[in-house]
Amino acid sequence: MPSLPDMTTPDVVALAESAAAAQSHDPHVQDVDLKPAFFDWLCRMGDNTLILGHRISEWCGHGPALEEDIALANTALDLIGHTQMWLGLAAEVQSEGRTADDLAFLRDAMKFRNLQLAELPNGDMAVTLMREFLFDAWHFHMLTALTRSASPRVAEIAAKALKEVSYHLERSSDLVVRLGDGTQESHARMQEALDRLWPYSGEMFVADAVDDAVANAGIAPVLADLQPAWQQTVEEVLAEATLTRPEGRADVHRGGKQGRHTEHLGYILAQMQFLQRAYPGASW
Amino acid sequence: MSTPSDAQIWDWLAEVPDPEIPVVSVTDLGIVRDIRWDGDTLVVAVTPTYSGCPATAVIDLAIESHLRDRGIGDLRLERRLSPPWTTDWVTQEGRDKLRAYGIAPPVDGTASDGGTAARAARLAGRSNLVIACPRCGSGNTERVSQFGSTPCKASYRCKDCLEPFDYFKCH
Numbered sequence: 001m002p003s004l005p006d007m008t009t010p011d012v013v014a015l016a017e018s019a020a021a022a023q024s025h026d027p028h029v030q031d032v033d034l035k036p037a038f039f040d041w042l043c044r045m046g047d048n049t050l051i052l053g054h055r056i057s058e059w060c061g062h063g064p065a066l067e068e069d070i071a072l073a074n075t076a077l078d079l080i081g082h083t084q085m086w087l088g089l090a091a092e093v094q095s096e097g098r099t100a101d102d103l104a105f106l107r108d109a110m111k112f113r114n115l116q117l118a119e120l121p122n123g124d125m126a127v128t129l130m131r132e133f134l135f136d137a138w139h140f141h142m143l144t145a146l147t148r149s150a151s152p153r154v155a156e157i158a159a160k161a162l163k164e165v166s167y168h169l170e171r172s173s174d175l176v177v178r179l180g181d182g183t184q185e186s187h188a189r190m191q192e193a194l195d196r197l198w199p200y201s202g203e204m205f206v207a208d209a210v211d212d213a214v215a216n217a218g219i220a221p222v223l224a225d226l227q228p229a230w231q232q233t234v235e236e237v238l239a240e241a242t243l244t245r246p247e248g249r250a251d252v253h254r255g256g257k258q259g260r261h262t263e264h265l266g267y268i269l270a271q272m273q274f275l276q277r278a279y280p281g282a283s284w
Numbered sequence: 285m286s287t288p289s290d291a292q293i294w295d296w297l298a299e300v301p302d303p304e305i306p307v308v309s310v311t312d313l314g315i316v317r318d319i320r321w322d323g324d325t326l327v328v329a330v331t332p333t334y335s336g337c338p339a340t341a342v343i344d345l346a347i348e349s350h351l352r353d354r355g356i357g358d359l360r361l362e363r364r365l366s367p368p369w370t371t372d373w374v375t376q377e378g379r380d381k382l383r384a385y386g387i388a389p390p391v392d393g394t395a396s397d398g399g400t401a402a403r404a405a406r407l408a409g410r411s412n413l414v415i416a417c418p419r420c421g422s423g424n425t426e427r428v429s430q431f432g433s434t435p436c437k438a439s440y441r442c443k444d445c446l447e448p449f450d451y452f453k454c455h
Binding site: 053067068070071074075076077078079080081082084085155156157159160161163164167170171 | 332334335336337338365366367368428429430431432433435439455
């Protein structure tokens with residue numbers, strides 16, 4: 001198996017403890033100048049996990065094997081759990097009296113900040129797993145960096161989520177290798193999935209003013225600095241899986257982070273937001 | 285009524301079962317992190333096991349209603365994220381109860397952030413880690429899936445007595 005990134009993170013607990021001590025006075029949460037960028041960036045984190053979590057949950061009851069079905073549902077649950085933390089903090093930073101649920105159910109597509117990769121349709125298992133793997137590799141390295149965030153609130157969410165995302169990356173890497181280096185049919189499907197998804201993968205590393213602002217504040221890493229670690233993880237797994245990394249540019253399709261989405265996001269929202277749109281304020 | 289002692293409150297909390305695995309209590313799982321008084325209000329700090337665990341809300345409700353039944357009217361539950369929950373906090377008593385219930389308890393040092401060697405072994409599908417079958421005690425078992433019936437469990441199978449079982453995985 002490929003030597004995936006070192007997942008030894010001995011300092012996480014200590015960091016999280018100091019984060020807990022500082023929880024009530026994280027200066028970034030009340031920083032008025034930082035607010036627009038910080039809010040937008042938290043929506044990016046939360047929208048990625050919300051939309052990908054929703055996508056993966058579509059497999060529930062349709063998985064090719066019971067264990068896969070359960071694994072996908074578990075992964076989706078983790079991601080929705082992360083959404084509650086990220087969008088919860090986003091709502092707090094925004095301080096307009098909204099909640100994580102309000103942000104999830106009452107924004108329209110152009111207000112969503114997820115990567116286009118996250119909203120792409122599930123396709124077959126090859127597409128689903130390859131999309132997950134490309135995302136998990138980014139998610140893992142991103143959260144690892146965020147455990148060292150200058151914002152204690154961000155650091156504690158990252159420390160919590162990272163434990164779960166380590167499982168996600170293990171599982172998706174394992175399956176990419178098994179299916180890539182599997183039968184002729186599974187290999188062909190995995191290569192096709194990779195070729196299709198690759199042009200969406202680069203958006204993760206294209207920074208804009210929002211990314212620059214949170215990086216300057218020490219809240220999040222400089223995106224370009226994450227890219228080599230991601231690349232290494234991806235290349236090692238693809239090599240083990242006997243898959244060929246596409247030659248073309250990885251950042252062809254982008255704009256999701258700024259609210260420009262594929263036609264697929266609207267359909268997700270139509271399903272996900274229906275109840276709150278049809279019956280505003282409904283609760284049970 | 286007079287204010288109950290902290291020891292009394294911990295005893296009450298130890299009576300609150302986990303909704304998914306009712307043989308263990310919320311204190312066996314190590315998810316009640318702290319109790320304190322904020323004036324006349326009892327504050328109970330609870331940490332989630334997994335971020336998306338659907339039992340979290342039910343656990344909060346169970347704790348609240350149990351303490352209210354014991355006469356604590358002024359009560360607030362607080363979600364505490366850090367340090368993040370780890371299976372190292374599952375008590376010995378909790379581990380014994382899990383095993384008796386048919387769930388293999390967590391073996392420490394194998395959590396996802398537990399080090400490169402253990403991780404590499406798991407990735408390669410082999411590990412010197414012995415997950416003993418809770419039914420017959422055999423160490424001749426194999427992992428069927430890293431994910432099980434709840435987020436905190438993995439699916440295993442005993443190759444001797446052939447019993448499929450849940451392993452409360454390290455986290």
